[in-house]
Amino acid sequence: METLWSDFINSEWHDWRGSGRSEDRIGQEKWQNYFLNRWHLEAPVPADAEVIRTMREFRDRLHDMSERCARGGGLSHAELEELNAILDLGPVKRRATEEAGELRLGLVPVREDWRQVMAEVAAAFIRTLIDGEAGRIRVCDNPDCRWVFYDDTRNRAKKYCEDKTCGNLMKVRRFRAKKKLEKERGENPESDK
Template sequence: MPFGHDMVHSLATAVDLVNTSPATGGQDGLGDLAGLREFVDRWEVSGVDELGADDLSRVRALREAFHKVFTAPDQATAVIRLNTLLSRTRITPRLTEHDGHALHVHYFAPGASLCEHLAADLGVAMAHLLVEGEWERLRTCSAPDCERVFVDESRNRSRVYCDSRTCGNRMHVAAYRARRRA
C-alpha cells in the first residue's frame, strides 16, 4: 500500500480499536478504564492524561461507528457512515513533532477529548483510503468463526484472513485435512 507511516499507523489503530469489540467475536477489550488505558498506551495516543468513565463510553460508541464503516456493504455506504462520524468531530490540522516522531499531521483540535482525537486522526486516515479508491481493503476475516476486521495491505488485495498465523493457518489445515479424507 503506498501510504505513509502515519496513515498506516492510524489504520492499524482503527483496526485494533474495532477488534476490541465483543461484536468481533471476542471479549470486550475496553471493558474498563484499565483496558482503555492499555489501548491508549499501546498505540501511543499523544496528549492523553486522565481517563474517565465518559471517555470509556464515548470511545466504545466510536468503536461501533468505525465497525459500521468496516462492515459497510459498499463504498457509498462507507462514505455516508464515515462522513457521519467525521461531522461530529472538530478537525483542526496542524503539523507537530513529539515523542521522537518525525514531523506529522494531527487532525484533532487542541484540547480535544480522547474520542475526538481518535475520531479525527483515524477517521481522516480512513477518508484518505476511500479517496484513493481503496475501500475494498477494509475487510472482515473470511474464517467462518471470526468477525475481526483488518486492512488488506497486500499488493494484489488478496488477503482474506485477519491473521495468517491463526485464522489463515487454521483454515488451510482444515482444507488440507478435508482433501486428505476425500
C-alpha cells in the same frame, strides 16, 4: 497491517478458535493505555462511562462501514455525516515545525481526551478512503474472528487477519470437512493407490 482505525475496531475481540468467547476491551484501563501509547495519543485513563458508551457506539458503526467497504460498497451520505460529527469532536490547529532542516506543516489536537482520540480514528479511516484504499479493507474470512484489517499485500488477496492463526485453522477445518464428506459418501482415497 494494523491501522489506527482497525486497532480501534478490533477492541471487540472474538475467539478466532470458535469457542464463542468474546471480550469488549474498550472499557479496560489496560487496553486504553495500550491504545494511547501505541498510537501516540493522549487522553485520561480510565475513560468515564459516558465516553466508553460513545466509543462503543462509534466502534460498532465503524465496523459496519468497514464491512461494507470490504464488500466493495461505499459510504452513504448519512454515514459521512456521522463521521463528520465525530471529526467535530476533535478540533485541531495548524503548527509549523522544522525537522532535520525541513519545514513541515502539521495538525495538532486542541484537546487531549477520548473525543479527540475518536476524531483521530475517524480521520485515519477517512484518509484510507480518500487515498483510494477502501479496496484494501478486509474482514477476516474466519467467521469466528470478525477481525478487521488493512490488506497491504501486493495482489490484495489476503483473506485472513493472520495466516498462522486463522489461515491455518481454516485450512484444517476445510481438510477435516473434506475427509468427513468422503467418509459419509463411502469414498476411500487410500484405495485408489
